[in-house]
Amino acid sequence: xxxxxxVPAPVLPRPDELTAFFxxxxxxxxxxxxxxxxxxxxxxxxxxxxxxxxxFDLTPSEVSGNGVIYTFTIAxxxxxxxxxxxxxxxxxxxxxxxQPNLKLVTNIVNCPPHAVRCDSEVEVVFQPISDEITLxxxxxxxxxx
Amino acid sequence: xxxxxxxxxxxxxYSTIGRNIGLSLxxxxxxxxxxxxxxxxLRPADIDGVVTHSFPxxxxxxxxxxxxxxxxxxxxxxxxxxxxxxxxxxxxxIAAVASGSCHxxxxxxxxxxxxxxGSSREVPxxxxxxxxxxxxxxxxxxAAQWAGMYMQRHMHEFGTTEEQFGAFVVAQRAYAALNDDAxxxxxxxxxxxxxxxxxxxxxxxxxxxxxxxxxxxxxFTTEERARDLAKKPVFFEAWAMGTTPVLDFHLLxxxxxxxxxNAAERMWAMTDLRAKDVHVAGLYDGFSFIALQWLxxxxxxxxxxxxxxxxxxxxxxxxxxxxxxxxxACNVGRRHGANFFIEVTxxxxxxxxxxxVAGAEVGVVSNSVGGFAGCALLTx
Numbered sequence: 001x002x003x004x005x006x007v008p009a010p011v012l013p014r015p016d017e018l019t020a021f022f023x024x025x026x027x028x029x030x031x032x033x034x035x036x037x038x039x040x041x042x043x044x045x046x047x048x049x050x051x052x053x054x055x056f057d058l059t060p061s062e063v064s065g066n067g068v069i070y071t072f073t074i075a076x077x078x079x080x081x082x083x084x085x086x087x088x089x090x091x092x093x094x095x096x097x098x099q100p101n102l103k104l105v106t107n108i109v110n111c112p113p114h115a116v117r118c119d120s121e122v123e124v125v126f127q128p129i130s131d132e133i134t135l136x137x138x139x140x141x142x143x144x145x
Numbered sequence: 146x147x148x149x150x151x152x153x154x155x156x157x158x159y160s161t162i163g164r165n166i167g168l169s170l171x172x173x174x175x176x177x178x179x180x181x182x183x184x185x186x187l188r189p190a191d192i193d194g195v196v197t198h199s200f201p202x203x204x205x206x207x208x209x210x211x212x213x214x215x216x217x218x219x220x221x222x223x224x225x226x227x228x229x230x231x232x233x234x235x236x237x238x239i240a241a242v243a244s245g246s247c248h249x250x251x252x253x254x255x256x257x258x259x260x261x262x263g264s265s266r267e268v269p270x271x272x273x274x275x276x277x278x279x280x281x282x283x284x285x286x287x288a289a290q291w292a293g294m295y296m297q298r299h300m301h302e303f304g305t306t307e308e309q310f311g312a313f314v315v316a317q318r319a320y321a322a323l324n325d326d327a328x329x330x331x332x333x334x335x336x337x338x339x340x341x342x343x344x345x346x347x348x349x350x351x352x353x354x355x356x357x358x359x360x361x362x363x364x365f366t367t368e369e370r371a372r373d374l375a376k377k378p379v380f381f382e383a384w385a386m387g388t389t390p391v392l393d394f395h396l397l398x399x400x401x402x403x404x405x406x407n408a409a410e411r412m413w414a415m416t417d418l419r420a421k422d423v424h425v426a427g428l429y430d431g432f433s434f435i436a437l438q439w440l441x442x443x444x445x446x447x448x449x450x451x452x453x454x455x456x457x458x459x460x461x462x463x464x465x466x467x468x469x470x471x472x473x474a475c476n477v478g479r480r481h482g483a484n485f486f487i488e489v490t491x492x493x494x495x496x497x498x499x500x501x502v503a504g505a506e507v508g509v510v511s512n513s514v515g516g517f518a519g520c521a522l523l524t525x
Binding site: 117 | 266268269270271272273274276278279280281282283284285286287290291293294295297298301342343344345346347348390391393395396398400
């Protein structure tokens with residue numbers, strides 16, 4: 001078997017002290033977002049201090065996984081071999097329902113790329129990419145759910 | 146606010162510019178510096194300040210450039226890797242001269258080619274750390290991808306079309322055809338634009354600036370010193386940086402109303418001049434949509450109106466605001482904002498030949514988008 005025929009490895013996050021909770025949560029199919037103990041503000045990406053009240057007391061908090069697509073792009077070029085056979089795919093910014101402008105970057109799945117729309121409702125779905133790592137992704141949310 | 150001493154641009158210059166030219170960052174910066182000193186009629190001993198702006202992995206130190214050029218003593222130096230590209234170097238240099246920290250400041254933006262749309266990214270086997278861990282696993286590796294997201298949101302909120310982004314690209318190529326220094330000069334039609342490949346839909350290859358090796362240099366000094374130099378001085382009337390509360394380019398509150406709006410508001414607060422008084426603009430086009438956001442942020446048109454504004458020809462020779470008369474970075478190559486400061490200086494000196502904007506006395510320049518931006522207003 002030659003190197004060129006090897007299946008490319010996925011691009012994995014490298015959790016650290018600040019971010020480990022997020023990836024442990026995703027592995028357990030829970031979307032955890034850092035939240036301030038004092039003022040209740042959600043914070044993403046994780047950080048050492050609350051940007052509203054300057055408290056250092058921040059705790060992971062589970063959110064509903066419901067949101068809307070703020071914007072997206074259809075990737076037509078892969079910048080890593082893992083994505084070469086996945087083109088075209090959708091990279092999106094999703095705003096979670098828990099708080100205005102609480103956003104994360106993700107993929108939209110289970111939807112044809114050309115059917116994706118800004119401001120449409122989505123829900124989290126958990127996609128394992130290795131034994132250790134599961135990525136929170138989003139899919140269209142059926143009306144009324 | 147107090148502006149301090151009046152600050153003039155007195156020298157501008159470029160290095161050899163192109164792909165695979167094989168010169169070090171230091172060599173390129175020295176070429177641009179020598180060119181700018183010749184333009185101004187200055188020698189190294191006349192300079193007492195150096196400012197550089199670098200990509201983090203291409204750092205060029207201001208102190209080293211003092212040594213390389215034979216400048217005896219720097220009263221002010223700054224080597225930034227942070228924020229809005231050349232505008233950061235410019236505003237550090239302006240502030241240094243205005244405050245009297247130095248009297249004559251050389252500012253530099255030097256780059257080696259990095260492709261936004263080029264080859265595959267290297268990923269460490271142990272995974273991607275830092276903030277990139279929330280991007281790269283989703284295939285988000287390059288600025289061309291968030292640029293596609295900014296375009297998509299503008300299209301969604303305001304009905305902007307791909308043809309309207311293309312109209313801007315076509316308009317600035319027409320200017321490039323009049324610039325001997327532009328690297329892309331062949332005529333471009335809207336059909337050519339629409340036929341260029343998508344990188345990250347709706348962003349096309351022709352929406353991207355052209356990555357090259359380049360160095361750009363501008364020299365600033367006080368009004369008093371400027372009056373004695375070779376070229377007609379051009380003055381900084383106002384300048385400003387701006388940021389957004391959430392800094393990340395993906396996660397900030399509003400993509401159509403990002404940091405250029407904050408920088409523009411702060412800049413206009415420094416002057417009695419207004420957008421209607423401006424004759425020529427150099428608006429950053431790392432991706433074409435960025436120039437459109439600046440047209441709105443600076444008040445040449447309203448929020449969301451830049452698509453129809455450019456489609457109507459308002460950035461061309463007969464338009465409301467001739468924009469990127471050198472052809473922009475899409476055509477002259479990536480000079481990371483510095484080309485706009487140089488081109489507008491030349492316009493205000495009446496040096497631009499076939500692309501000269503008649504009677505140009507006030508010009509605006511800008512850099513970056515998203516989390517951080519900078520802009521400045523120049524006058525004769």
